Amino acid sequence: MRIVVVGSNGQLGSDIVRAFQDKGDEVLPLTHADLEIADAEPVVRKLREFEPGIIVNTAAMHNVEACESQPDRAFAVNALGVRNLALAARDLGTVLMHVSTDYVFDGSKSGPYDEQDLPNPLSVYGNSKLAGEYFVRSIAEKHFVLRTSAIYGKNPCRAKGGLNFIQLMLKLANQRGEVHVVDDEFVTPTPTNDLARQMVALSRCDSYGLYHATSEGSCSWFEFAREIFELTNTKAVLKIAAPNEFPAKVPRPKNSVLENRGLKLLGLNTFRPWQEGLCDYLGIPQSLKTALMQ
Numbered sequence: 667m668r669i670v671v672v673g674s675n676g677q678l679g680s681d682i683v684r685a686f687q688d689k690g691d692e693v694l695p696l697t698h699a700d701l702e703i704a705d706a707e708p709v710v711r712k713l714r715e716f717e718p719g720i721i722v723n724t725a726a727m728h729n730v731e732a733c734e735s736q737p738d739r740a741f742a743v744n745a746l747g748v749r750n751l752a753l754a755a756r757d758l759g760t761v762l763m764h765v766s767t768d769y770v771f772d773g774s775k776s777g778p779y780d781e782q783d784l785p786n787p788l789s790v791y792g793n794s795k796l797a798g799e800y801f802v803r804s805i806a807e808k809h810f811v812l813r814t815s816a817i818y819g820k821n822p823c824r825a826k827g828g829l830n831f832i833q834l835m836l837k838l839a840n841q842r843g844e845v846h847v848v849d850d851e852f853v854t855p856t857p858t859n860d861l862a863r864q865m866v867a868l869s870r871c872d873s874y875g876l877y878h879a880t881s882e883g884s885c886s887w888f889e890f891a892r893e894i895f896e897l898t899n900t901k902a903v904l905k906i907a908a909p910n911e912f913p914a915k916v917p918r919p920k921n922s923v924l925e926n927r928g929l930k931l932l933g934l935n936t937f938r939p940w941q942e943g944l945c946d947y948l949g950i951p952q953s954l955k956t957a958l959m960q
């Protein structure tokens with residue numbers, strides 16, 4: 667199959683390129699320098715040249731604070747840029763696989779969100795990504811929209827300055843010896859290579875639609891940090907951050923936990939418990955991993 671990956675040098679995009687190549691697919695990786703999705707004409711031209719079977723889009727403006735201060739640009743990329751891809755996919759008769767976010771929800775639900783739950787974004791970022799989802803779903807007949815949460819990978823997240831949460835925690839622990847982390851925001855840490863493998867698996871079917879796509883289980887950021895320190899035997903003091911110790915400039919959902927209901931109904935959910943993905947990321951040997959998971 668011929669696959670175009672937009673945002674191919676990003677944290678997630680790099681793993682998606684690798685995952686499709688590992689399956690023998692021919693991949694055209696497109697970086698921001700190759701393609702600006704907010705410009706309609708080059709999008710169509712570039713994509714038509716390659717005649718892909720699937721267009722995968724990871725490109726987004728997803729620094730939440732930047733989106734809040736530049737709403738025009740956030741919508742130009744996350745909504746209208748995605749619309750350009752959806753129009754191109756429709757005209758070429760191609761599948762569009764698009765990555766969206768847990769931030770389409772307001773976080774007020776007490777349990778995990780599934781695909782039937784009503785979005786209610788709290789921020790410009792969340793609103794612009796939701797608008798992008800709607801463009802995909804209403805324009806591109808053959809589409810997959812995958813909402814994910816708290817992703818991390820071996821490749822740096824370009825929009826967030828390069829360090830993922832795990833690297834940041836370990837850096838702070840080494841520098842300060844004491845680390846404070848919030849315990850009132852719940853997520854599901856999801857490795858980008860697991861998500862990429864899930865996307866490849868889904869790409870082989872034609873059950874188009876909206877899917878939640880995260881690791882299994884959930885934790886607060888504090889619990890995530892505690893697991894990182896335990897697995898790496900890091901001796902830093904870890905404390906729950908005091909209320910307002912890290913005042914949020916932009917509101918974020920307190921509960922970002924997603925349930926992969928659609929993938930499970932299809933029998934295609936390939937995700938593992940989040941702790942297992944973390945062990946692999948940290949290079950924990952299989953024997954120790956098995957013992958820890960029991």
Ligand SMILES: NC(=O)c1ccc[n+]([C@@H]2O[C@H](COP(=O)([O-])OP(=O)(O)OC[C@H]3O[C@@H](n4cnc5c(N)ncnc54)[C@H](OP(=O)(O)O)[C@@H]3O)[C@@H](O)[C@H]2O)c1
Pocket residue numbers: 672673674675676677678679697698699701702703704723724725726727728743747765766767768795814815816817818822823824825826
């Ligand atoms: N990070 C998270 O925790 C998280 C959680 C939920 C959902 N998501 C979603 O996951 C996706 C991938 O995130 P990531 O962490 O892999 O991000 P990333 O490392 O910042 O990668 C994004 C890629 O998109 C490119 N890009 C940005 N704006 C573009 C534009 N206007 N036209 C073309 N390319 C553009 C970037 O290039 P430049 O850097 O050169 O601009 C980069 O290659 C995003 O859609 C995001 O909304 C992320």
